[in-house]
Amino acid sequence: MFKQTTISLSIAAAVFTAxxxxxxxxxxxxxxxxxxxxxxxxxxxxxxxxxxxxxxQEIERELAVDLNSAFKYQTGITTTGSTGEAxxxxxxxxxxxxxxxxxxxxxxxxxxSGGGGLIIGRGYFDVDNVKQIEVAKGAASSLYGSDALGxxxxxxxxxxSDYLANEDSYAQVGIGYYGVNSEKSATATFAKQLSDLxxxxxxxxxxxxxxxxxxxxxxxxxxxxxxxxxxxxxxxLTDSERVxxxxxxxxxxxxxxxxxxxxETRDDNESLSLSLEFDTSTATSFYDNLSTQVYYTDFEQIxxxxxxxxxxxxxxxxxxxxxxxRFEQSILGARLVLDKxxxxxxxxxxxxxxxxxxxxxxxxxxxxxxxxxxxxxxxxNEGQKTFPGADTTMLxxxxxxxxxxxxxxxxxxxxxxxxxxxxxxxxELYEGTEFGDISExxxxxxxxxxxxxxxxxxxxxxxxxxxxxxxxxxxxxxxxVEPIYQILPNPELDPETSDSIEFGVKxxxxxxxxxxxxxxxxxxxxxxNKVVRVEPSQIPNMPPKTYYQYHNIGExxxxxxxxxxxxxxxxxxxxxxxxxxxxxKDKETNEYLSSISPLxxxxxxxxxxxxxxxxxxxxxxxRMTKVPxxxxxxxxxxxxxxLYAEYDFGNLRLNAGVFNLLDKEYIPYESVAGQAxxxxxxxxxxxxxxxxxxxxxxF
Numbered sequence: 235m236f237k238q239t240t241i242s243l244s245i246a247a248a249v250f251t252a253x254x255x256x257x258x259x260x261x262x263x264x265x266x267x268x269x270x271x272x273x274x275x276x277x278x279x280x281x282x283x284x285x286x287x288x289x290x291q292e293i294e295r296e297l298a299v300d301l302n303s304a305f306k307y308q309t310g311i312t313t314t315g316s317t318g319e320a321x322x323x324x325x326x327x328x329x330x331x332x333x334x335x336x337x338x339x340x341x342x343x344x345x346x347s348g349g350g351g352l353i354i355g356r357g358y359f360d361v362d363n364v365k366q367i368e369v370a371k372g373a374a375s376s377l378y379g380s381d382a383l384g385x386x387x388x389x390x391x392x393x394x395s396d397y398l399a400n401e402d403s404y405a406q407v408g409i410g411y412y413g414v415n416s417e418k419s420a421t422a423t424f425a426k427q428l429s430d431l432x433x434x435x436x437x438x439x440x441x442x443x444x445x446x447x448x449x450x451x452x453x454x455x456x457x458x459x460x461x462x463x464x465x466x467x468x469x470x471l472t473d474s475e476r477v478x479x480x481x482x483x484x485x486x487x488x489x490x491x492x493x494x495x496x497x498e499t500r501d502d503n504e505s506l507s508l509s510l511e512f513d514t515s516t517a518t519s520f521y522d523n524l525s526t527q528v529y530y531t532d533f534e535q536i537x538x539x540x541x542x543x544x545x546x547x548x549x550x551x552x553x554x555x556x557x558x559x560r561f562e563q564s565i566l567g568a569r570l571v572l573d574k575x576x577x578x579x580x581x582x583x584x585x586x587x588x589x590x591x592x593x594x595x596x597x598x599x600x601x602x603x604x605x606x607x608x609x610x611x612x613x614x615n616e617g618q619k620t621f622p623g624a625d626t627t628m629l630x631x632x633x634x635x636x637x638x639x640x641x642x643x644x645x646x647x648x649x650x651x652x653x654x655x656x657x658x659x660x661x662e663l664y665e666g667t668e669f670g671d672i673s674e675x676x677x678x679x680x681x682x683x684x685x686x687x688x689x690x691x692x693x694x695x696x697x698x699x700x701x702x703x704x705x706x707x708x709x710x711x712x713x714x715v716e717p718i719y720q721i722l723p724n725p726e727l728d729p730e731t732s733d734s735i736e737f738g739v740k741x742x743x744x745x746x747x748x749x750x751x752x753x754x755x756x757x758x759x760x761x762x763n764k765v766v767r768v769e770p771s772q773i774p775n776m777p778p779k780t781y782y783q784y785h786n787i788g789e790x791x792x793x794x795x796x797x798x799x800x801x802x803x804x805x806x807x808x809x810x811x812x813x814x815x816x817x818x819k820d821k822e823t824n825e826y827l828s829s830i831s832p833l834x835x836x837x838x839x840x841x842x843x844x845x846x847x848x849x850x851x852x853x854x855x856x857r858m859t860k861v862p863x864x865x866x867x868x869x870x871x872x873x874x875x876x877l878y879a880e881y882d883f884g885n886l887r888l889n890a891g892v893f894n895l896l897d898k899e900y901i902p903y904e905s906v907a908g909q910a911x912x913x914x915x916x917x918x919x920x921x922x923x924x925x926x927x928x929x930x931x932x933f
Contacts, residue, residue, distance in 0.1 A: 282682025320355030328384025360462035373700025376680035417443030456490035597623030619713035624706035646682035670725030760788025872900030
């Protein structure tokens with residue numbers, strides 16, 4: 235069971251033993267620049283809201299290969315899915331499409347769930363080329379619009395200038411092994427200053443692995459491969475103007491064969507993005523800096539499934555279904571962000587303003603071919619209902635004023651106006667079904683305050699409003715299983731909204747840094763499934779047919795506390811700790827939410843010399859008893875220990891890790907939340923002791 239005092243004692247010991255002689259080193263390491271707070275660069279300590287940052291150094295040191303491993307030691311953030319599968323982040327109990335993912339200025343594809351699990355995730359990119367990932371927690375619609383109901387994830391990758399650092403060329407190769415799923419990886423990076431005006435970089439990564447096993451190692455398993463290509467070219471027009479062209483490609487294939495020709499699944503997830511950006515710092519009367527971007531992203535999942543049926547529930551006897559299930563989404567987007575510094579007397583204003591346009595085209599084709607036992611086609615490529623897909627356009631105008639009222643007080647006031655339209659696609663498959671179009675506007679304000687008590691201590695507070703347009707897959711859901719149930723479309727859905735309040739303290743005293751945040755968020759018009767009517771079955775001895783429809787039925791409140799402490803004990807030893815407590819309830823039913831995690835925390839101790847370092851990390855969670863109802867699953871507390879080592883030979887850098895060092899068998903609540911209390915959870919146990927190693931050589 236997780237002992238709450240463990241992390242507290244680690245913090246206290248480090249705080250009271252840390253000398254001030256390492257203040258200079260700590261200040262250098264702790265200054266983090268983020269863009270998620272205002273869409274322009276800011277020091278993290280100057281942001282009123284809560285932002286978590288994962289740097290490329292942390293990704294490398296902790297041998298992260300995906301979202302799950304990159305966010306292993308973060309407060310307020312959990313992950314769903316595992317390596318090689320669909321993945322997504324959960325921020326303070328809110329996830330899925332209620333969180334925006336932005337990579338290099340581009341929105342990423344929607345998530346999609348079905349059959350009780352995540353079919354399409356938000357992690358279809360390779361972390362090996364990532365420079366930094368920021369997670370702004372709480373509503374962020376005042377800057378990013380729809381879907382920023384619970385937060386945003388901003389992913390930044392390296393540009394050619396990041397690799398070159400005033401050199402003419404750069405080259406690096408790397409190989410790795412990740413034992414938890416036998417993944418083998420190879421990566422190569424090359425950057426070149428082609429002329430005084432142009433620099434280009436290219437990175438390719440290949441990964442081959444297997445399904446992440448449970449503790450007993452008895453899952454049926456699958457094989458997967460992924461290929462990533464990131465090509466960037468920077469053109470320096472003048473000393474203050476730049477154009478950046480980007481091609482970003484990711485492909486992940488998986489294959490599972492449980493019984494040949496009877497139970498097989500082959501998935502192909504492919505994403506291609508093209509982007510063109512222009513930046514200038516040539517000041518005018520309207521802006522000091524201007525950044526504009528146009529981009530196109532095309533995402534497609536193809537899932538080919540073979541399913542044999544023994545015929546016990548069929549009038550035609552045994553048969554085999556060949557399913558071709560797809561999720562297709564393309565996004566055409568444009569951005570304009572400007573900032574201007576203005577002075578009015580003793581008050582300084584930093585205006586950030588601009589617009590976003592995003593046009594989504596989404597479809598969910600499902601085709602089925604059925605072959606009977608004699609080899610005859612019962613039907614061929616017959617369309618199957620889910621939802622018809624939709625065309626969605628979103629246009630947002632935003633402005634934020636960062637007002638320095640004095641040397642001690644900064645006020646952040648933001649406002650965004652969004653207009654969106656969603657039209658259902660026409661399809662003969664849904665002939666006779668009324669879908670209707672959805673058109674709405676939303677106004678999202680934000681107000682933040684940063685009060686500098688001293689040079690080392692800031693008190694921060696923030697109110698922000700978020701909204702989420704009705705998802706196409708819920709508004710236009712139209713399918714069922716005759717004569718058991720039917721899901722009806724509902725174009726009358728209203729947007730989901732949230733109101734977030736945060737209060738926190740951020741400090742940096744010599745070699746010690748900390749932040750403590752209290753938060754409370756209320757969500758209105760949550761969309762959920764509701765029984766709208768029940769009709770007698772037309773078939774004798776069959777239960778009544780139930781009709782479902784998605785409605786705005788929920789009012790949810792989530793509140794909690796997050797704390798982070800980092801201390802340099804001396805020139806060589808640092809301690810980092812974090813603690814998260816979240817509680818969430820459906821205010822209409824007074825039931826706990828299944829998306830909330832139990833009390834959890836981590837502690838990392840790092841010993842660092844000039845060319846090498848070792849890190850011991852402890853992560854733990856309390857047992858989970860605050861579940862929706864007594865018939866839902868509860869989990870026990872757990873704690874794991876990981877060890878990391880890094881050695882830098884100059885051109886060659888080695889990283890190694892041992893995970894779950896004590897070979898602990900445990901089940902995170904997030905992986906089983908909402909299941910029945912008597913469910914068999916063996917398949918959800920986490921892997922036992924495993925190791926990873928990575929080597930990179932720079933030319």
